[in-house]
Amino acid sequence: MTGGVDGADWVVGRGVGPYWRAVAGIRASAAHAELRAARDWAARSGPESLKGWEAERSIDAVLDLPPAQRDALLLFPAMDCWLSLTPGFLAGARTPEEAELHFSFFNSFAAAAAALSGASRAFPVRLSKDARFHATGTREWFEFPLSAAGARAECRARAGRLEVRLGGVKGKPRLLPALSAGTWVEQRDPLALQPVVMHGLGKTTAREEARFAAVLTGAMDRIRAVDRPLFEEMRSFLRLIVPLENPKNYGSVSSSYRNLRGALCLSHSEDSLLQEETLIHEFCHQKVNLLLAADPLLRPGQGGQVVYSPLRPDARRLAGVMLGAHAFINVNRYLLRVLRREPFPARVRTQVQQNIARRIFHVEDMLRTVSMYADLTPAGERFQTRMWREHALVIHDGLDIPAAVIEEGRTRWRQHRGQKALGETGLYAEASK
Amino acid sequence: MNAREWCALTGAPAVWAELAARLDAVDGGLEAVFDDAGRAGLSFAPDAGRWRALRRALAGRGAALPAGPVPERSWFFLEGKKAAELWNAWGGPSPRLSCAAPDAAASEGPLARGALGCSGVSELDALLGDFAGLHPAAGVLTGLDRLEVRLAEPAAWPLFARTDLAKPFAGRPAFWARRLGARGVSAFALGRGRMEIFVV
Numbered sequence: 001m002t003g004g005v006d007g008a009d010w011v012v013g014r015g016v017g018p019y020w021r022a023v024a025g026i027r028a029s030a031a032h033a034e035l036r037a038a039r040d041w042a043a044r045s046g047p048e049s050l051k052g053w054e055a056e057r058s059i060d061a062v063l064d065l066p067p068a069q070r071d072a073l074l075l076f077p078a079m080d081c082w083l084s085l086t087p088g089f090l091a092g093a094r095t096p097e098e099a100e101l102h103f104s105f106f107n108s109f110a111a112a113a114a115a116l117s118g119a120s121r122a123f124p125v126r127l128s129k130d131a132r133f134h135a136t137g138t139r140e141w142f143e144f145p146l147s148a149a150g151a152r153a154e155c156r157a158r159a160g161r162l163e164v165r166l167g168g169v170k171g172k173p174r175l176l177p178a179l180s181a182g183t184w185v186e187q188r189d190p191l192a193l194q195p196v197v198m199h200g201l202g203k204t205t206a207r208e209e210a211r212f213a214a215v216l217t218g219a220m221d222r223i224r225a226v227d228r229p230l231f232e233e234m235r236s237f238l239r240l241i242v243p244l245e246n247p248k249n250y251g252s253v254s255s256s257y258r259n260l261r262g263a264l265c266l267s268h269s270e271d272s273l274l275q276e277e278t279l280i281h282e283f284c285h286q287k288v289n290l291l292l293a294a295d296p297l298l299r300p301g302q303g304g305q306v307v308y309s310p311l312r313p314d315a316r317r318l319a320g321v322m323l324g325a326h327a328f329i330n331v332n333r334y335l336l337r338v339l340r341r342e343p344f345p346a347r348v349r350t351q352v353q354q355n356i357a358r359r360i361f362h363v364e365d366m367l368r369t370v371s372m373y374a375d376l377t378p379a380g381e382r383f384q385t386r387m388w389r390e391h392a393l394v395i396h397d398g399l400d401i402p403a404a405v406i407e408e409g410r411t412r413w414r415q416h417r418g419q420k421a422l423g424e425t426g427l428y429a430e431a432s433k
Numbered sequence: 434m435n436a437r438e439w440c441a442l443t444g445a446p447a448v449w450a451e452l453a454a455r456l457d458a459v460d461g462g463l464e465a466v467f468d469d470a471g472r473a474g475l476s477f478a479p480d481a482g483r484w485r486a487l488r489r490a491l492a493g494r495g496a497a498l499p500a501g502p503v504p505e506r507s508w509f510f511l512e513g514k515k516a517a518e519l520w521n522a523w524g525g526p527s528p529r530l531s532c533a534a535p536d537a538a539a540s541e542g543p544l545a546r547g548a549l550g551c552s553g554v555s556e557l558d559a560l561l562g563d564f565a566g567l568h569p570a571a572g573v574l575t576g577l578d579r580l581e582v583r584l585a586e587p588a589a590w591p592l593f594a595r596t597d598l599a600k601p602f603a604g605r606p607a608f609w610a611r612r613l614g615a616r617g618v619s620a621f622a623l624g625r626g627r628m629e630i631f632v633v
Contacts, residue, residue, distance in 0.1 A: 397616075
């Protein structure tokens with residue numbers, strides 16, 4: 001093991017032990033350094049307009065929090081996104097106007113810091129284009145008349161309570177719906193939503209939002225019952241769930257973003273098992289994205305390599321295939337455990353088994369491709385070896401899947417491979433034409 | 434595991450399903466126990482209520498609960514509708530095992546120090562030592578002619594089965610693979626010429 005990064009212990013849920021805390025701590029330390037660099041830039045090289053937003057003071061308010069609160073805020077998904085955009089400013093690649101916009105929105109985090117610390121402070125804040133202000137990192141947000149969109153308001157914090165005013169108008173305080181004490185449904189805060197581009201954002205009514213949260217709460221309850229260590233990791237790291245629209249009525253659409261660690265996006269479904277599967281799938285991507293903050297897994301120089309993916313009609317990057325294998329190992333493992341714990345109608349049981357059977361072959365194919373083509377770091381090698389082992393355990397756990405169902409999965413995978421892969425290689429066939 | 438899983442895993446007669454359901458009050462509270470002859474049983478951590486339920490269920494089924502405090506863990510093997518070989522593990526600074534059989538008084542054995550590899554039997558010590566290198570132990574219980582090792586974390590059956598220690602189960606690998614899948618082995622016991630495993 002080098003640099004505190006094992007890799008093997010990251011494949012399936014292990015709970016929030018020392019290793020989890022070490023990796024999360026590495027990311028929090030990096031975020032701390034990035035935020036300090038942003039502060040120094042704002043103080044020394046930033047445009048004059050930042051002073052009007054008290055940028056340094058606001059960043060200090062976050063940096064000066066007690067370590068537990070500070071790290072929680074540094075690991076908040078919107079902070080991840082804000083920090084990912086900051087190097088462009090520090091490199092002088094963005095205009096002063098853009099810098100003012102970027103740093104003025106940091107005061108959303110400063111409001112959260114004030115709420116968490118109980119500090120007394122009054123400072124300027126910028127309302128969003130939807131005339132809202134979010135204390136990003138807490139559940140609180142404030143609603144103003146739409147005419148106030150983009151306006152400069154004032155936030156007053158005292159004894160952990162926030163008040164936001166625009167002239168004589170007081171923002172209406174609201175709370176994000178909660179799945180649990182630390183995981184909330186978010187569909188409004190621009191700081192959290194700006195990277196979400198893969199699918200359209202859901203536009204839900206309050207009732208739909210409540211239903212979305214209720215199904216996910218039930219899903220998390222079952223994850224806790226079936227895989228407690230994984231649940232503990234999710235509870236520790238997953239802060240925001242973003243509802244997506246599903247206009248083509250696919251079973252489910254979902255996404256995760258590398259610069260939005262701690263937030264996952266998915267569409268609503270009344271099917272709790274489907275939501276559990278999606279939560280676990282996307283959370284696995286979150287986990288790997290967190291691990292990547294500590295170790296790249298793939299040695300540098302392979303970013304552009306694309307290979308055959310049994311999951312898609314097009315080619316996929318090697319790292320993506322690795323992520324896919326990781327996610328479906330965990331999904332298969334989970335579904336098999338649920339099937340043996342609970343009674344399901346025969347039709348549903350068969351459907352779930354069909355999905356598992358197909359994915360067993362998908363995972364094996366993806367693991368094989370990674371083993372064939374990837375140059376891995378030591379932690380990456382341990383991660384890959386453990387994935388093979390966990391996949392083998394899934395195969396053992398799946399021994400009670402009827403042979404015909406397994407064969408059907410094999411046939412469907414072979415058909416896809418025959419159409420898209422170059423012979424028995426891991427290469428995408430069309431890429432070679 | 435829950436009662437449903439336990440019933441499916443052990444193939445227990447219906448008379449035991451009701452007891453398992455009653456004991457399954459706490460999530461993950463049940464374990465299945467198997468010996469190398471393929472005999473199955475139920476293992477669980479009782480509280481007062483569960484202890485009473487077990488006492489009622491066992492009445493007239495070939496075993497009776499011993500007097501004394503509620504143990505940390507209790508298990509028994511199934512012989513159809515009868516229960517056989519009821520065992521209890523008491524807590525305390527020196528955990529010990531006791532058999533319900535009247536001639537089997539509880540006692541501490543030479544391994545009660547809690548370390549693997551100090552049984553005094555060199556072949557067994559070597560086996561246990563090698564095993565602990567793969568799957569660290571959380572604790573050792575001994576008494577009379579029986580040694581039980583509880584693992585620091587459950588070892589998936591295919592990984593447990595590969596160890597030299599699991600040789601008594603090695604004669605029927607496909608049978609056990611089909612039965613146990615990748616379930617975790619949380620503990621094993623050696624003694625009286627046989628091996629037992631506890632499965633979660």
